[in-house]
Amino acid sequence: MTSTNKGSQVGGHRTEVDQQKLGPALVITAGVILGMRTIRWEATHSDGLASTEWEKEVEHSVRVAKRVLTFLTTRYPDLFQSKQVPWYVATDDDSPR
Structure with a gap:
């Protein structure tokens, strides 16, 4: 193929999922999964750091x-x-060349 024009030429367009707009969907999906997995847990209150079991559940849900x-x-x-x-x-x- 020979080209006489300088610079890039657009040959066309393709449709792709807009990955930048998936952030809220990821947060909502992770929250729903986390809620389903921990719904039967007993409610507790901790003044310290989060428990490792909770952190593992959050990571797994994400x-x-x-x-x-x-x-x-x-x-x-x-x-x-x-x-x-x-x-x-x-x-x-x-x-x-």
């Missing part, structure tokens, strides 16, 4: 929420807000 969102964004991207990302045509400078 891990599960990430996996759920990854699965959903991969299989069902239409459920989430998307954005148009341009792809560029290679120029002479981009081609190996």
Whole structure:
């Protein structure tokens, strides 16, 4: 392919899930999972640091929420807000010589 124009040319656009807008969904999903996993726990009050068992549950809930969102964004991207990302045509400078 030969190019006579300088600079990058947009060849088109592809649709991708807007990853920056998934933050609130991750927090809500992790909170729901954490609530479901700890609903039967006895209510306690601690003046000190959080217990290690609680911290493990929070970490596990976030891990599960990430996996759920990854699965959903991969299989069902239409459920989430998307954005148009341009792809560029290679120029002479981009081609190996």
